[in-house]
Amino acid sequence: MIYEPIPSPDGTTIFSYHDLMPPTLGDIYEARSTVHQYLPATPLVRSEYLSAKLKADVYLKREDTLPTGAFKVRGGINLCSQLDEEFRKRGLIAASTGNHGQSVAYAGRVFDIPVTVAVPDDPNPSKVAAIERFGATVHEIGQDYDAAREWAEEQAQEQGYRYIHSANEPLLIAGVGTAGLEVLEEKPNIDTLICPVGGGSSAAGYCLTVGEATDCEIISVQSENADAMYQAWQTGDLQQQKTADTYAEGLQSRVPFALTTEILRENLANMITVSDDAIRNALQVMIQEENLLLEGAAAAGVAAALAMTEDLSSQTVVIQLSGRNISMNKLSALL
Numbered sequence: 001m002i003y004e005p006i007p008s009p010d011g012t013t014i015f016s017y018h019d020l021m022p023p024t025l026g027d028i029y030e031a032r033s034t035v036h037q038y039l040p041a042t043p044l045v046r047s048e049y050l051s052a053k054l055k056a057d058v059y060l061k062r063e064d065t066l067p068t069g070a071f072k073v074r075g076g077i078n079l080c081s082q083l084d085e086e087f088r089k090r091g092l093i094a095a096s097t098g099n100h101g102q103s104v105a106y107a108g109r110v111f112d113i114p115v116t117v118a119v120p121d122d123p124n125p126s127k128v129a130a131i132e133r134f135g136a137t138v139h140e141i142g143q144d145y146d147a148a149r150e151w152a153e154e155q156a157q158e159q160g161y162r163y164i165h166s167a168n169e170p171l172l173i174a175g176v177g178t179a180g181l182e183v184l185e186e187k188p189n190i191d192t193l194i195c196p197v198g199g200g201s202s203a204a205g206y207c208l209t210v211g212e213a214t215d216c217e218i219i220s221v222q223s224e225n226a227d228a229m230y231q232a233w234q235t236g237d238l239q240q241q242k243t244a245d246t247y248a249e250g251l252q253s254r255v256p257f258a259l260t261t262e263i264l265r266e267n268l269a270n271m272i273t274v275s276d277d278a279i280r281n282a283l284q285v286m287i288q289e290e291n292l293l294l295e296g297a298a299a300a301g302v303a304a305a306l307a308m309t310e311d312l313s314s315q316t317v318v319i320q321l322s323g324r325n326i327s328m329n330k331l332s333a334l335l
Contacts (some may be wrong), residue, residue: 002160003088010238011255013153014168017084021257023170024211028177031078035178037105038110039066040075042179044186044318049289050302054309055145056133057316059190061183063323064294068102068130070250070323071176071202076103078175079164086163087145088113089139094164095119095149097249098127099233099297099323100199104164116161118179124249144231144244151170167257173208176201179269180209183318191314194219195320196252196300197229197271200260202322207267210318217269221304223296232256233264233271243245247276247330250297250323252281278303283326 003015013152023031043062049060063071069160080092091114094104101117107126108115115136119128123140133140142148151167156163164172180203183193193210195218197203203220211218222230231237244254265273282299285306286292294302301319305312 005157006018009258011079011240012149012165012257013163014165014169015163016066016158017162018165018168019108019170020168020182021170022208022259023174023177023208025208026048027170028181028209031171031174032181034081034176035074035077035175039074041182047290050305050319054293054305054317055313058305059187059318060326061179061318061320062173063179063198064298064321064331068099068106069325071100071179071320072099072103072309073106074178075169075175075201077110079169079171080107080113081161083111083113087104090160090162092164093113093118093152093156093161095145095152097145097252098124098131098325099250100166101131101136102127102134105131105134107143109135113266116155120144120148120150124325126327130325135291144254145171145252145268153266166253167201167260170259172226172333173201173204177209179320181208187315187316187318188214190214190216190318191315192217192219193320194221194304196220196251196254197222198265198297199252200229202320203268204260204263205279206305206320207263211267212218218267219269219304220264220271221300222271222273223248223279223300224253224275226253227273228254228256229261229264230271230273232261233268238263248279248296248300250295251300258267271306274300275318280334282306292321293326293331296321296330298324
């Protein structure tokens with residue numbers, strides 16, 4: 001069966017199998033039983049350096065320790081575990097700057113489903129290599145994520161693949177949200193949780209768990225050079241931006257996504273932007289002070305926290321470290 005696109009509320013293509021209803025807290029608890037069959041819980045570790053620097057009690061949610069090196073694999077596992085039988089032979093297709101592609105590829109290997117991933121030209125080579133190691137076919141096409149996304153959407157329509165959207169997927173958000181349940185169980189009395197935003201699935205997951213169950217403020221962070229979700233969160237207008245040329249490729253999207261924007265506008269305490277220079281500085285800080293190798297998107301939360309020193313003083317703070325998959329070129333330049 002070939003699926004035709006249906007009217008989309010944002011600038012991306014969706015098909016009839018895409019559900020734009022936000023997942024519930026119950027959906028996330030249900031996802032946990034699946035996700036924890038295949039993935040370990042990630043550590044929540046106190047940062048002595050950031051605690052002293054911010055005069056706060058700061059903990060790092062180490063999503064970089066997952067098998068793919070990034071949080072998104074939680075969503076891939078949950079979605080693929082419930083995939084309709086008709087797509088298991090035809091396969092999956094996704095567009096990614098790397099981590100979403102790894103997520104889908106990893107889950108495809110777990111559930112024996114063929115996977116195709118579109119990435120932009122000149123991608124992060126370590127992320128591409130990882131996608132291929134997980135058994136997926138990679139196509140490099142287009143100048144940025146959104147160009148690769150448009151190609152993947154066309155292929156989904158023409159070939160009948162199941163298109164795994166980066167954010168308009170309740171099962172994906174529910175899977176990602178299991179990290180929030182882990183935070184609640186280990187450190188239920190926190191004041192602020194900070195996480196980066198590309199498509200918004202991670203921030204949505206924390207809003208629906210930590211934000212729903214406690215008085216904790218969820219604050220998300222974008223690069224000021226790729227702020228489509230920030231603009232949409234402020235105005236409610238899902239307006240495509242002209243560029244998303246950021247150092248942190250994991251935050252790169254010119255198009256805000258409908259489902260995550262809806263969740264964040266309803267539940268998010270604040271969204272801020274940081275400069276690419278601040279992200280690079282945060283990466284260097286984490287290497288020097290914590291001996292942690294992170295990618296740019298993961299350091300955005302640290303950059304935000306360093307810019308919010310007075311606001312976070314005396315608080316208990318959790319910062320999501322979303323991924324570790326930095327390219328060798330960027331790492332060399334940082335060092």
